[in-house]
Structures are given as C-alpha cells and as structure tokens.
Amino acid sequence: MTKYIIVAGGVISGVGKGVTTASIAKILKEYGYSVTAIKIDPYLNYDAGTLRPTEHGEVWVTDDGGEIDQDLGNYERFLNIEIPRRNNITSGQIYKTVIDRERKGEFLGETVQFIPHIPNEIKNRIQESAKGYDFAIIEIGGTIGDFENLPFLFAMKGLEREIGKEHVIYILVSYLPVPGHMGEMKTKPTQQAIKQLSESGIFPDFIICRSKIALDDVRKKKIEVYGNIPSDYVISEPDVDTIYRIPLDLEQESLGYKILSELRMKLKKKPQYKVWNDLVNKIVNPKHKIKIAMVGKYLDIGNYSLKDSYISVNEALLHAGASLDAGVEIVWIDAKELEKKDPAELLKDIQGILIPGGFGESGVEGKIRAIQYARENNIPFLGLCYGLQLAVVEYARNVCQMSDAHTTEIAQKTPYPVIDVLESQKEILDKGDYGGTMRLGAYAAKLKKDTKVYSLYKDLGRLKEEKNKVQTLKGKKEQAFRLGTHDTDTDIVLERHRHRYEVNPQFVSQIEEKGMVFSGYHQRSDNTKLMEFIELPEHKYFVATQAHPEFKSSLEFPAPLFYGFIRAALDKN
Numbered sequence: 001m002t003k004y005i006i007v008a009g010g011v012i013s014g015v016g017k018g019v020t021t022a023s024i025a026k027i028l029k030e031y032g033y034s035v036t037a038i039k040i041d042p043y044l045n046y047d048a049g050t051l052r053p054t055e056h057g058e059v060w061v062t063d064d065g066g067e068i069d070q071d072l073g074n075y076e077r078f079l080n081i082e083i084p085r086r087n088n089i090t091s092g093q094i095y096k097t098v099i100d101r102e103r104k105g106e107f108l109g110e111t112v113q114f115i116p117h118i119p120n121e122i123k124n125r126i127q128e129s130a131k132g133y134d135f136a137i138i139e140i141g142g143t144i145g146d147f148e149n150l151p152f153l154f155a156m157k158g159l160e161r162e163i164g165k166e167h168v169i170y171i172l173v174s175y176l177p178v179p180g181h182m183g184e185m186k187t188k189p190t191q192q193a194i195k196q197l198s199e200s201g202i203f204p205d206f207i208i209c210r211s212k213i214a215l216d217d218v219r220k221k222k223i224e225v226y227g228n229i230p231s232d233y234v235i236s237e238p239d240v241d242t243i244y245r246i247p248l249d250l251e252q253e254s255l256g257y258k259i260l261s262e263l264r265m266k267l268k269k270k271p272q273y274k275v276w277n278d279l280v281n282k283i284v285n286p287k288h289k290i291k292i293a294m295v296g297k298y299l300d301i302g303n304y305s306l307k308d309s310y311i312s313v314n315e316a317l318l319h320a321g322a323s324l325d326a327g328v329e330i331v332w333i334d335a336k337e338l339e340k341k342d343p344a345e346l347l348k349d350i351q352g353i354l355i356p357g358g359f360g361e362s363g364v365e366g367k368i369r370a371i372q373y374a375r376e377n378n379i380p381f382l383g384l385c386y387g388l389q390l391a392v393v394e395y396a397r398n399v400c401q402m403s404d405a406h407t408t409e410i411a412q413k414t415p416y417p418v419i420d421v422l423e424s425q426k427e428i429l430d431k432g433d434y435g436g437t438m439r440l441g442a443y444a445a446k447l448k449k450d451t452k453v454y455s456l457y458k459d460l461g462r463l464k465e466e467k468n469k470v471q472t473l474k475g476k477k478e479q480a481f482r483l484g485t486h487d488t489d490t491d492i493v494l495e496r497h498r499h500r501y502e503v504n505p506q507f508v509s510q511i512e513e514k515g516m517v518f519s520g521y522h523q524r525s526d527n528t529k530l531m532e533f534i535e536l537p538e539h540k541y542f543v544a545t546q547a548h549p550e551f552k553s554s555l556e557f558p559a560p561l562f563y564g565f566i567r568a569a570l571d572k573n
C-alpha cells in the first residue's frame, strides 16, 4: 500500500517547500523505495501555460506535453524520474472536472456540492497519481491559513480517515525569523502555524524549520512544549550554499529514518551519497571558474524574478559545471543593449554565449549580433529553441547571402522565411487557437553519426538510456505520435519542446551547402522533417537545438549539450 507524505507550508510563502519535498523524496528513493511527487497549486488557472513567467517563474514542460509549475522541475532534478503532467493538480482542474461531470449528468440528479464532491475529486486525482508507488509525497502550495488551500487540507484529512493514519504523515515546513533588532530566533509564528493547521484536523508529525541558521536545542524544546511536537521531530533546515546540500543536511537530522520508523518501515537499501556529496563539493569549491553570457530579454523583469524565469537553464549550467569541476558564473546580458553597443565590449571576459528560449521581437537583433560574434570569434555557443532559430537566421543572412532572412514570428514578409510556421499549423493559428499549435513535450530525434551532438549524447549514456523510453512510448498509444516515423530505437534521443515555429524545410539544403550541419531531425508521420539540432563542424563549439534539453538535466546526469558547452568553454576539447 502506498504511503502518503503531505507537505504544507507555514508562516510565509517561498520558504523552500518544493526543494524540501524533493529532498525528502530523494532520501526515500536512496533507501530503495519507489517514490513519486505531486504538486498542488491552489490557483484557478487550469495549468501554468498561461501564467506570467516573471511572476511564477519558468513554465516547466513534461514529457507528455504538460506546461506545469516549476516545482516539478525540482522533483525531477532530485529524483531522476519523469513526472507526468497529471502530478500537478490545480484548483481549476478540480472544479472543471466536477462541473464537466455534472454537465454530462454523471451525478444522476444529486445536488453537487463543495463537500463532498470537491475533496472527493482531489482524493481521486491524488490516488491515481500515487498508484503503484511505495511513497507519494504531496506538496500543498500556498501557506497554511490561505482560503485557497483549505479544500486540499480537508481532502487529505479525508484520505487519512479512509486509509488509516498509519499510512499518512504530515510535515509542516515553517520559517523561524531572527529579527535584526533582537538577534534572537523566534518560534511564535511556527507555534501559530501549528495551531492553524490543527484547525483542519491535521496535527503535523514533523516540523521542518527553515531559518537563517540552524536551530539550537532551546528552540527545539520550545516548539516541543508550546506546539506539542517531540523535539526529535523538530527538524532544522538552515539556509544553504546550494540546494543540493539539503538532502544531506536532512539526513544529518535523521529525518528519513524517523519517517520510516513512524510508518513502521525499514531500510530497503543503504543510501549511497558519495557521488552526490562529491558533486555538492564541486559546486561549492570548484577547481575552475568560467563566465557564461546569457543573452535574454530582461528589461521588463525585475532583478528578483530574473533568475527564476530561466531556472532550468541556470540549473543545467550548474549541473554541467559540477561534473567538470567548474563554477559557472552567469553574466546576464540584456539583448537590447547588444543592439546599441559593440558586442566585443559587452561580451569581453566571457568564455561562452548562451541564447535561451524566448518569444517575440524584443532584443532579437541583439541576440543575432551575439550569435554572429560567437560564430566569427570561435567562442563556444549554445542556442536553445529561439536560440537555434536565430542562429539559423544569422547564418542565412551572413553566410548564405539571404539578406533580410528572418523568422516569420517577427517579419511576416521576409524574402527568406527560414523559420516559419508549417502549413499544417497555419490553419490552427488562423483560428486563434494558440495553445493547439505549440509543439509541446518530448519528441524523438534521429541523430546524424559523426557529429558533435551525436558523440555527446553517446558519451553521456543517453543513447542507451533512450532505448527503453522508445519502447515505453510505443506502448502508450496516445503518446506514440511523439516518435514520429522513427520506429527504431538506435541513435534516437527524446528531448522536450515548447515552441510554435520550425526551421523551414525549403531552405535546409541551401543552408547545408554553406556548411551548417543539421545533426538531428524529427520526422512527422506526414513525412515532414523538423530540424532538431544544428552545429558548425569547424567551430570550437557552435551547437543549438530546437528543444529544451535543460528540462532533462539533473545533478547526477547533466544534459549532454550543456556538458559539451561547458567543456568547450573550459577549453578542454
């Protein structure tokens, strides 16, 4: 029977519930158990696809094409498992399902009410996602006391009543402030959060205390006395130099063992943290240091949200850096600045240039100038999605003599639409159905042998690993289209996508003649070939992909193209 671990947050938002949840899941997985993680977002949006990235952070894309909350990215990065879209539950989905069912007459004349119908739907969804796993760890978004998360707490209590308390554990992640004028850590807000949670009938089994510094015994004792939680179950989780240290810190507090003993379970496997620990040390004390310029559009984003909107790219750079013992400093370059200033000046002292994904016109010419600068000066370059599209535009304009070549996202009347919406997508776009025209989720690409892209995927073990995934996809009828016509399992990689435009197949051979190599493509069932990777063989490292490989990068398994990029930036090729 699946054991459920429910994680809720108290005192303030943004205490790090997501990373804490991912860390607990990682610990249990290290103990030999199968674990999945579920994120509940109490907002009414159906999914994160339409949310402003500057407010909510980046949109995370799943293999099965979901656009969901970035916390699920942390789960995947810590667990190395693929989490399906249904593991992100929003209030919007719950209400919509209940109302749709009511319209279909499925409730047979019953009065459809908040209780029991909404909590029942929540429980169903959670149990469906948890099926087959030893542990399901559920993070309830928001803060205890919010109106919005009450239905979810109520549903969890109901689940506990149905399956028995011996299968459910509640964890409250709280925050202990140290007000500057007092210099003393205060437990009162945590005591109140415990009280507030108990109003939903839930008494936390563990309190995880986030704070600037570690909790002392006096504080633990205070929470024991005033909150009625044994001090052994009050866990300290102070600020850290890297989030990847958190599972190790929680192990120091024996949280994993305590959870198991609370559930009367035993270790299935002795945890092995050596590799993880070494990587953490390399993050904190790297032997080499490099600077990577990230050229994006930042003007309309405040300093604080900047990092969050590219979180997967930042993490992928960090993962690749850790495995090469290199600390990567990201230098944020506003693409608009590059339109006015000399790239040689703005991009001096950097070892690599990265163009991340993006939409729209802002800063496009600046990004193209950065790409030209990287290409002409043999500076390692990695382009992601829009980054690939603009690299093709740059090459068409400056090498293939197609003046004014462009993407039709920006210039509909360009004489050389090297990046365009394909015919079959145009019809849907004309009807204004933007969601429907995106290529979302994992797609198979066949790689060309003797290319840099091929060797990187091969050397990092991905070609081997993808074989199983191809088999799984073949078995899943509704997802089989992701394979296109590639029914073999050799030289195939699966990467995630989120874009509308493609390299225009009409120009591929002309561009190829001038030296750009298309190192992998996806072939749709109507036989259209979609270009997935490009590279310049004579360049130190000039590689781009239509996909977002950052979504599959983890500390233990860095994304091959990021690895190659950092290695080139370190001058190791």
Ligand code: GLN
Residues within 6 Å of the ligand: 356, 357, 358, 359, 360, 384, 385, 386, 387, 409, 498, 499, 500, 501, 502
């Ligand atoms: N704007 C481009 C497109 O829609 C690229 C999108 C992206 O970089 N994610 O195709």
